[in-house]
Amino acid sequence: MIKITTDSTCDLPEALLREYDITVLPLGIVKGEGLFRDGVDIHPADIAAHVDAGGAITTTNAVNTADYLDCFSRLLKTCDAVVHVNLGSKISSCHQNARIAAAELSNVYVADSDNITVGMGELVLRAARAARAGHTPEEILAELEDLRRRMEVSFVLDRLDYMKRGGRCSAVTAIGANLLKLHPCIEVVDGKLAVTKKYRGSMERVVSDYLHDRLDGRDDIDTERIWLVDSAFGPELADAARAVLQADGRFGQILESKAGCTIFSHCGPNTVGLAILRRQ
Structure with a gap:
Protein backbone atom coordinates (compact mmCIF):
# COMPACT_ATOMS: atom_id res chain seq x y z
CA MET A 1 0.00 0.00 0.00
CA MET A 151 -1.96 23.66 -13.16
CA GLU A 152 -3.06 27.30 -12.97
CA VAL A 153 -3.89 28.93 -9.64
CA SER A 154 -4.87 32.55 -9.11
CA PHE A 155 -6.96 34.60 -6.71
CA VAL A 156 -8.27 38.12 -6.15
CA LEU A 157 -8.01 39.98 -2.85
CA ASP A 158 -10.64 42.13 -1.24
CA ARG A 159 -8.36 43.74 1.37
CA LEU A 160 -4.72 44.73 1.44
CA ASP A 161 -4.34 45.37 5.16
CA TYR A 162 -3.18 41.78 5.77
CA MET A 163 -0.43 42.18 3.20
CA LYS A 164 0.44 45.59 4.61
CA ARG A 165 0.59 44.41 8.22
CA GLY A 166 2.63 41.42 7.17
CA GLY A 167 5.14 43.66 5.38
CA ARG A 168 4.16 42.42 1.93
CA CYS A 169 3.14 45.81 0.57
CA SER A 170 3.77 49.34 1.73
CA ALA A 171 1.25 51.38 3.72
CA VAL A 172 1.13 53.96 0.93
CA THR A 173 0.30 51.29 -1.66
CA ALA A 174 -2.39 49.81 0.56
CA ILE A 175 -4.01 53.17 1.27
CA GLY A 176 -3.97 54.11 -2.41
CA ALA A 177 -5.44 50.80 -3.48
CA ASN A 178 -8.17 51.02 -0.84
CA LEU A 179 -9.15 54.53 -1.89
CA LEU A 180 -9.35 53.45 -5.53
CA LYS A 181 -11.11 50.19 -4.60
CA LEU A 182 -8.41 48.21 -6.35
CA HIS A 183 -8.27 44.44 -5.94
CA PRO A 184 -5.07 42.71 -7.07
CA CYS A 185 -5.09 39.36 -8.84
CA ILE A 186 -2.28 37.17 -7.58
CA GLU A 187 -1.18 34.25 -9.72
CA VAL A 188 1.30 31.41 -9.28
CA VAL A 189 3.88 32.01 -12.01
CA ASP A 190 6.84 29.61 -12.25
CA GLY A 191 6.18 28.53 -8.69
CA LYS A 192 6.17 32.06 -7.27
CA LEU A 193 3.39 34.50 -6.41
CA ALA A 194 3.03 37.51 -8.70
CA VAL A 195 0.49 40.30 -9.11
CA THR A 196 -0.73 39.97 -12.69
CA LYS A 197 -3.71 42.34 -12.82
CA LYS A 198 -5.66 44.84 -10.71
CA TYR A 199 -9.43 45.09 -10.68
CA ARG A 200 -11.59 48.00 -9.57
CA GLY A 201 -15.06 48.10 -8.02
CA SER A 202 -17.13 46.06 -5.61
CA MET A 203 -15.87 42.58 -4.82
CA GLU A 204 -18.95 40.96 -6.38
CA ARG A 205 -18.22 42.69 -9.69
CA VAL A 206 -14.51 41.94 -9.38
CA VAL A 207 -15.16 38.22 -8.88
CA SER A 208 -17.26 38.06 -12.03
CA ASP A 209 -14.72 40.00 -14.11
CA TYR A 210 -11.85 37.92 -12.77
CA LEU A 211 -13.52 34.59 -13.57
CA HIS A 212 -14.47 35.68 -17.07
CA ASP A 213 -10.88 36.80 -17.66
CA ARG A 214 -9.62 33.38 -16.59
CA LEU A 215 -12.12 31.32 -18.60
CA ASP A 216 -13.59 33.12 -21.60
CA GLY A 217 -12.38 32.20 -25.06
CA ARG A 218 -10.19 29.35 -23.89
CA ASP A 219 -10.19 25.88 -25.41
CA ASP A 220 -7.17 24.53 -23.51
CA ILE A 221 -8.92 23.83 -20.19
CA ASP A 222 -9.51 20.33 -18.86
CA THR A 223 -13.23 20.60 -18.14
CA GLU A 224 -13.58 17.44 -16.05
CA ARG A 225 -13.59 19.64 -12.96
CA ILE A 226 -12.60 23.07 -11.71
CA TRP A 227 -11.77 24.29 -8.21
CA LEU A 228 -13.18 27.32 -6.45
CA VAL A 229 -11.67 28.45 -3.15
CA ASP A 230 -12.54 31.41 -0.92
CA SER A 231 -11.80 32.87 2.50
CA ALA A 232 -15.12 34.63 3.06
CA PHE A 233 -17.20 34.05 6.19
CA GLY A 234 -20.48 34.56 4.34
CA PRO A 235 -21.82 32.77 1.23
CA GLU A 236 -22.21 35.78 -1.08
CA LEU A 237 -18.88 35.70 -2.92
CA ALA A 238 -18.85 31.93 -3.32
CA ASP A 239 -22.43 32.09 -4.62
CA ALA A 240 -21.48 34.76 -7.15
CA ALA A 241 -18.44 32.80 -8.31
CA ARG A 242 -20.37 29.54 -8.55
CA ALA A 243 -23.03 31.22 -10.68
CA VAL A 244 -20.38 32.30 -13.20
CA LEU A 245 -18.91 28.79 -13.37
CA GLN A 246 -22.34 27.19 -13.74
CA ALA A 247 -23.29 29.64 -16.48
CA ASP A 248 -20.09 28.74 -18.31
CA GLY A 249 -21.54 25.25 -18.60
CA ARG A 250 -18.37 23.35 -19.49
CA PHE A 251 -17.36 21.77 -16.21
CA GLY A 252 -18.32 18.28 -15.12
CA GLN A 253 -17.64 19.16 -11.49
CA ILE A 254 -17.30 22.44 -9.62
CA LEU A 255 -15.39 21.58 -6.46
CA GLU A 256 -15.32 24.12 -3.65
CA SER A 257 -13.13 24.65 -0.64
CA LYS A 258 -12.31 27.16 2.08
CA ALA A 259 -8.85 28.65 2.38
CA GLY A 260 -6.97 27.59 5.48
CA CYS A 261 -4.89 29.65 7.86
CA THR A 262 -1.81 29.85 5.64
CA ILE A 263 -3.61 31.58 2.76
CA PHE A 264 -5.74 33.59 5.17
CA SER A 265 -2.66 34.95 6.96
CA HIS A 266 -1.38 36.38 3.68
CA CYS A 267 -4.61 37.44 1.99
CA GLY A 268 -7.26 37.99 4.64
CA PRO A 269 -11.03 37.55 4.30
CA ASN A 270 -13.07 37.68 1.09
CA THR A 271 -10.32 36.34 -1.15
CA VAL A 272 -11.63 34.24 -4.06
CA GLY A 273 -9.46 31.88 -6.09
CA LEU A 274 -9.60 29.43 -8.95
CA ALA A 275 -7.59 26.34 -9.88
CA ILE A 276 -7.62 25.26 -13.51
CA LEU A 277 -5.89 22.31 -15.15
CA ARG A 278 -4.83 22.84 -18.74
CA ARG A 279 -5.14 19.92 -21.17
CA GLN A 280 -1.51 20.21 -22.23
Missing part, protein backbone atom coordinates in the same frame (compact mmCIF):
# COMPACT_ATOMS: atom_id res chain seq x y z
CA ILE A 2 1.17 3.50 -0.85
CA LYS A 3 0.24 6.27 1.60
CA ILE A 4 -0.28 9.84 0.35
CA THR A 5 0.62 12.70 2.67
CA THR A 6 0.62 16.46 2.23
CA ASP A 7 0.79 19.84 3.99
CA SER A 8 -2.18 21.78 5.39
CA THR A 9 -1.84 24.35 2.61
CA CYS A 10 -3.56 21.95 0.20
CA ASP A 11 -6.91 23.29 1.51
CA LEU A 12 -8.74 20.07 0.60
CA PRO A 13 -12.16 19.62 2.23
CA GLU A 14 -12.17 17.25 5.18
CA ALA A 15 -14.54 14.86 3.41
CA LEU A 16 -12.06 14.27 0.58
CA LEU A 17 -9.16 13.84 2.99
CA ARG A 18 -11.12 11.14 4.79
CA GLU A 19 -12.33 9.47 1.60
CA TYR A 20 -8.80 9.04 0.29
CA ASP A 21 -7.15 8.53 3.71
CA ILE A 22 -4.73 11.41 3.13
CA THR A 23 -2.53 12.42 6.07
CA VAL A 24 -2.03 16.18 6.51
CA LEU A 25 0.88 17.80 8.32
CA PRO A 26 -0.11 21.24 9.65
CA LEU A 27 2.05 24.31 9.14
CA GLY A 28 2.67 26.46 12.18
CA ILE A 29 0.74 29.71 12.65
CA VAL A 30 2.29 32.32 14.93
CA LYS A 31 -0.36 34.47 16.65
CA GLY A 32 0.88 36.83 19.30
CA GLU A 33 3.25 34.86 21.47
CA GLY A 34 1.71 31.50 20.60
CA LEU A 35 2.48 28.88 17.96
CA PHE A 36 -0.57 27.01 16.68
CA ARG A 37 -1.19 24.22 14.18
CA ASP A 38 -2.99 25.21 11.00
CA GLY A 39 -6.47 23.72 10.96
CA VAL A 40 -5.96 21.88 14.24
CA ASP A 41 -5.98 24.43 17.06
CA ILE A 42 -6.35 27.61 14.99
CA HIS A 43 -8.74 28.51 12.18
CA PRO A 44 -9.27 31.55 9.91
CA ALA A 45 -11.99 32.97 12.16
CA ASP A 46 -9.49 33.06 15.03
CA ILE A 47 -7.04 35.02 12.89
CA ALA A 48 -9.72 37.47 11.74
CA ALA A 49 -10.87 38.12 15.31
CA HIS A 50 -7.28 38.69 16.42
CA VAL A 51 -6.51 41.14 13.59
CA ASP A 52 -9.84 42.98 13.89
CA ALA A 53 -9.09 43.51 17.58
CA GLY A 54 -5.85 45.26 16.63
CA GLY A 55 -3.50 42.31 16.90
CA ALA A 56 -0.48 41.82 14.66
CA ILE A 57 -0.95 39.77 11.53
CA THR A 58 -0.24 36.09 11.98
CA THR A 59 2.81 34.56 10.33
CA THR A 60 3.46 31.02 9.13
CA ASN A 61 6.13 28.44 9.96
CA ALA A 62 7.10 25.57 7.67
CA VAL A 63 6.67 22.02 8.87
CA ASN A 64 10.04 21.11 10.38
CA THR A 65 12.23 18.15 9.46
CA ALA A 66 11.63 16.37 12.78
CA ASP A 67 7.85 16.39 12.30
CA TYR A 68 8.20 15.03 8.76
CA LEU A 69 10.58 12.33 9.95
CA ASP A 70 8.25 11.31 12.77
CA CYS A 71 5.23 11.15 10.45
CA PHE A 72 6.97 9.24 7.67
CA SER A 73 8.54 6.75 10.10
CA ARG A 74 5.20 6.05 11.75
CA LEU A 75 3.39 5.52 8.45
CA LEU A 76 6.06 3.17 7.07
CA LYS A 77 5.18 0.72 9.83
CA THR A 78 1.85 0.00 8.11
CA CYS A 79 2.43 0.86 4.44
CA ASP A 80 4.95 -0.01 1.74
CA ALA A 81 5.81 3.56 0.70
CA VAL A 82 4.91 7.18 1.32
CA VAL A 83 4.44 9.81 -1.39
CA HIS A 84 4.38 13.31 0.06
CA VAL A 85 3.12 16.31 -1.94
CA ASN A 86 4.51 19.62 -0.72
CA LEU A 87 3.64 23.28 -0.89
CA GLY A 88 5.70 24.87 -3.69
CA SER A 89 9.42 24.94 -2.92
CA LYS A 90 9.78 28.55 -4.11
CA ILE A 91 7.14 29.64 -1.60
CA SER A 92 8.13 27.69 1.51
CA SER A 93 10.94 25.59 2.97
CA CYS A 94 8.47 22.74 3.60
CA HIS A 95 9.71 20.87 0.52
CA GLN A 96 13.35 21.14 1.52
CA ASN A 97 12.55 19.95 5.06
CA ALA A 98 10.53 16.99 3.76
CA ARG A 99 13.35 15.95 1.43
CA ILE A 100 15.85 16.05 4.29
CA ALA A 101 13.57 13.80 6.34
CA ALA A 102 12.95 11.45 3.41
CA ALA A 103 16.69 11.01 2.90
CA GLU A 104 16.85 9.35 6.32
CA LEU A 105 14.36 6.66 5.29
CA SER A 106 13.65 4.17 2.54
CA ASN A 107 10.54 4.29 0.37
CA VAL A 108 9.60 7.92 1.01
CA TYR A 109 9.09 10.01 -2.13
CA VAL A 110 8.67 13.78 -2.00
CA ALA A 111 6.97 15.78 -4.78
CA ASP A 112 7.11 19.55 -5.19
CA SER A 113 3.63 20.76 -6.18
CA ASP A 114 5.08 24.08 -7.35
CA ASN A 115 1.77 25.49 -6.17
CA ILE A 116 -0.53 26.37 -3.27
CA THR A 117 -4.05 25.83 -1.96
CA VAL A 118 -6.45 23.78 -4.14
CA GLY A 119 -4.01 23.71 -7.08
CA MET A 120 -1.76 21.76 -4.79
CA GLY A 121 -4.82 19.91 -3.49
CA GLU A 122 -5.77 18.68 -6.96
CA LEU A 123 -2.32 17.12 -7.31
CA VAL A 124 -2.75 15.44 -3.92
CA LEU A 125 -6.08 13.96 -5.01
CA ARG A 126 -4.61 12.73 -8.29
CA ALA A 127 -1.77 11.08 -6.38
CA ALA A 128 -4.27 9.37 -4.05
CA ARG A 129 -6.32 8.07 -6.96
CA ALA A 130 -3.20 6.81 -8.72
CA ALA A 131 -2.09 5.03 -5.56
CA ARG A 132 -5.47 3.31 -5.27
CA ALA A 133 -5.21 2.28 -8.92
CA GLY A 134 -1.98 0.42 -8.13
CA HIS A 135 0.54 2.83 -9.62
CA THR A 136 4.09 2.68 -8.30
CA PRO A 137 5.63 5.65 -6.47
CA GLU A 138 7.79 6.38 -9.50
CA GLU A 139 4.73 6.41 -11.73
CA ILE A 140 2.90 8.72 -9.34
CA LEU A 141 5.84 11.15 -9.28
CA ALA A 142 5.93 11.19 -13.10
CA GLU A 143 2.19 11.90 -13.23
CA LEU A 144 2.57 14.74 -10.72
CA GLU A 145 5.44 16.23 -12.71
CA ASP A 146 3.17 16.39 -15.76
CA LEU A 147 0.20 17.74 -13.80
CA ARG A 148 2.05 20.52 -12.01
CA ARG A 149 3.19 22.17 -15.23
CA ARG A 150 -0.44 22.30 -16.38
